Amino acid sequence: MEPTTHTNLDLATVEVAPKNEIISDADQMPNSLLQRLMEEVKNDTANNMFAYDRAHNRHNRGR
Amino acid sequence: MGDDNWKNLSKFMSEETIQGLCASLEELVANQKKCFSVVLHGGEPFLLGIKKLSYLLQKLREVLPEHYPISIQTNGILISNEILDICSTYRASVAVSIDGPEHVHNKYRVNHKNAGTFNEVLNGFDILLHHPDSEFLNAGLLAVIDPLSSASEVYHFFKQMATPSVDFLYKDGNHSKLPLNKKSFDSTEYGEWMVSLLQTYLSDPEPMKIRVLDDMLKVLLGGIVSKEGLGITDFAIVIIDTDGTIMKNDTLKSTFNGADKFEKSLNVKDILLSDFLKSEEFKTYKEMQRPTNKKCLACSELHICGGGMILNLWSNEEEFNNPSVYCSDQLFLIKNLRNIVAKFTNKEYV
Numbered sequence: 208m209e210p211t212t213h214t215n216l217d218l219a220t221v222e223v224a225p226k227n228e229i230i231s232d233a234d235q236m237p238n239s240l241l242q243r244l245m246e247e248v249k250n251d252t253a254n255n256m257f258a259y260d261r262a263h264n265r266h267n268r269g270r
Numbered sequence: 271m272g273d274d275n276w277k278n279l280s281k282f283m284s285e286e287t288i289q290g291l292c293a294s295l296e297e298l299v300a301n302q303k304k305c306f307s308v309v310l311h312g313g314e315p316f317l318l319g320i321k322k323l324s325y326l327l328q329k330l331r332e333v334l335p336e337h338y339p340i341s342i343q344t345n346g347i348l349i350s351n352e353i354l355d356i357c358s359t360y361r362a363s364v365a366v367s368i369d370g371p372e373h374v375h376n377k378y379r380v381n382h383k384n385a386g387t388f389n390e391v392l393n394g395f396d397i398l399l400h401h402p403d404s405e406f407l408n409a410g411l412l413a414v415i416d417p418l419s420s421a422s423e424v425y426h427f428f429k430q431m432a433t434p435s436v437d438f439l440y441k442d443g444n445h446s447k448l449p450l451n452k453k454s455f456d457s458t459e460y461g462e463w464m465v466s467l468l469q470t471y472l473s474d475p476e477p478m479k480i481r482v483l484d485d486m487l488k489v490l491l492g493g494i495v496s497k498e499g500l501g502i503t504d505f506a507i508v509i510i511d512t513d514g515t516i517m518k519n520d521t522l523k524s525t526f527n528g529a530d531k532f533e534k535s536l537n538v539k540d541i542l543l544s545d546f547l548k549s550e551e552f553k554t555y556k557e558m559q560r561p562t563n564k565k566c567l568a569c570s571e572l573h574i575c576g577g578g579m580i581l582n583l584w585s586n587e588e589e590f591n592n593p594s595v596y597c598s599d600q601l602f603l604i605k606n607l608r609n610i611v612a613k614f615t616n617k618e619y620v
Contacts, residue, residue, distance in 0.1 A: 238614050240477045241491070244484055248493035 280512050281313075282322055287514040288329050291538035296333035298544050307339040310362070316348035323353065327360035336361050339408055343367065345379075347387060349394035354401045363409035366395050370424040374416055399432060410435035410479075417451045417459040421466035428478065435479035438467070442524040445585035449531035452595070461599030465606045472610060483612050486604065490576045490611045505546070506556050514538045516546055518555055558590060565593045574607075575600045 283291070286309040298306065308330060320325065330340055342357065346366040357364055368391050369375040376386025398408050411433045413424065428436045438459050443449025461511050464483075471477050486496070509517040509530065522529040532551055546552055561567065561577030569575075577583070578594025585592050596601065 211563075237473060239475060239488070240472055241611070241614050244487050245491055248488050248491050266353075 273506075279484075282318060283326065283514070285325075287510075287512070287539060288326055290514055290537070291510055292329045292333045294538050294541075295330070296545035297542050298332060299335065299338065301544060305338055307341065309333065309341050309343060311343040314345055314348065315342050316344050316353055319354065320352055324356045324360075327356060327362050331360040331362075339363065341365060343412065344394075345387065346391040346394035346398075348379075349397050351397060351401060352405055354403070357407055358401070358403040361406070364398055364407050365393065365409040366398065367410055367412045368392070368395065369413045369416065370419060371427040372420045374424060377416060387599075394603045395431065395433075403416075408434055409488055410437065410481075412437050412439065414439050415460060415463055416440055417463045419463075421463050422470045425467055425470045425474075429474070433478060435481055437481040438464070438577075439482075440582070440596055440599070442521070442573060442581060443595055444525055445588075445592055446581055449595065450600075454596060456598050458598050458602045460596060461602035464603045466598070468603070468606060468610065483607075486607055487611065496602055502598055506552075508543070508546075508552075516543070519580065521579060521581045524581050529584075561593075562591050563593050569593075571601060571604050574604055 295308070309486040312325075316323065327340065334340060337477070340360065340362040342362055342364050344364060344366055345386055346368065347367075354364070356362075367379075368388075369379060370379075372386070372388040375388045375391070379387050379391075381387050381390075394427075395411075397402060399406055405460055411431070413428070415438050441451075443452065445455065448454070449460070450551065467480070468483055471480055471483060487575060507519045509520050511517055516532065516536045516538060518530040518532060520530050532555070534551065536546055555572060558580050559577075561572065561583075562610060563577075563583075566577045575594070582594040582596055583590045583592045
């Protein structure tokens with residue numbers, strides 16, 4: 208019922224998954240969308256429970 | 271897609287079930303360190319009506335502090351100011367399901383008389399947009415992708431609706447029952463649609479928020495992801511049916527009849543959720559989120575796609591030990607995301 212970092216995922220996946228480089232200077236990015244996202248990454252807001260509504264996925268997708 | 275559990279269920283939770291559920295949630299709040307969220311979904315939650323909705327939200331909010339989100343996923347048709355006032359009182363946000371402009375939405379979303387619901391949904395969303403507490407209540411829109419539609423047209427339609435965010439979902443499907451308008455495991459209809467959406471999104475100088483793309487881009491930028499079925503994030507989702515039965519994620523219903531049932535039928539009227547969350551059966555269910563297929567475990571993009579939604583892994587032969595039926599779509603999208611991030615940041619990502 209809670210999001211947690213998947214730290215104990217199978218070791219194999221940790222080994223093959225390259226760590227992403229963090230772009231430290233958002234001002235260098237000439238795109239407003241990427242600038243916003245970079246700011247959110249820097250401010251660690253990804254797991255803010257209110258950042259986006261988590262109701263999503265409860266939705267009829269079959270048709 | 272093959273589920274018949276709904277036939278045995280009552281339409282609404284009884285007071286006794288609500289009491290059992292709330293007792294469990296209260297205990298979880300007291301003893302679980304991390305916050306969790308509660309989502310009312312359906313069917314259609316607003317079919318509860320004013321009185322039952324008010325009672326349910328009141329009881330939930332009595333045990334859930336305000337920083338524990340309560341949210342409601344609705345088709346939007348029954349939204350009224352009276353209903354929104356109740357949601358506002360108990361701090362429950364509202365997300366509306368709409369698939370795009372009229373001809374896209376009405377293609378699949380019809381009422382019992384087979385008439386498209388677009389105008390009713392739009393009317394409901396308009397009430398939500400103009401409610402005095404709209405800033406809190408309006409949690410955005412949710413759309414299911416039709417790969418035959420124009421991603422650009424869908425994007426611009428949502429943007430003019432002044433929504434705070436949109437999320438897009440792939441249609442249900444698996445290896446034994448391919449998603450609608452996907453020709454084969456190797457085809458990339460959904461991935462191509464998403465890339466078209468991405469290009470429109472990036473070219474907008476004042477873009478709205480698209481959660482699924484934001485989440486994937488954030489991972490590429492070094493962040494973490496907040497969406498089920500994406501990234502290396504461990505979610506634990508349990509569903510409480512209207513009779514109080516504890517169930518697995520209801521999206522699993524699309525794989526085979528009864529796929530969302532635990533071996534033992536347990537009910538929140540009889541046990542505490544926290545006791546169930548410590549059980550071996552729950553642990554096994556939670557581990558289903560971790561991909562087991564060799565292709566996934568060796569894939570350099572696993573930390574972005576996470577192996578996909580469990581329901582999309584299913585095949586009648588290998589059960590859940592497959593890559594997602596959307597694997598080709600996701601790899602195509604991720605490749606394009608990487609190229610775009612590299613282009614804008616002048617960094618070598620690929």
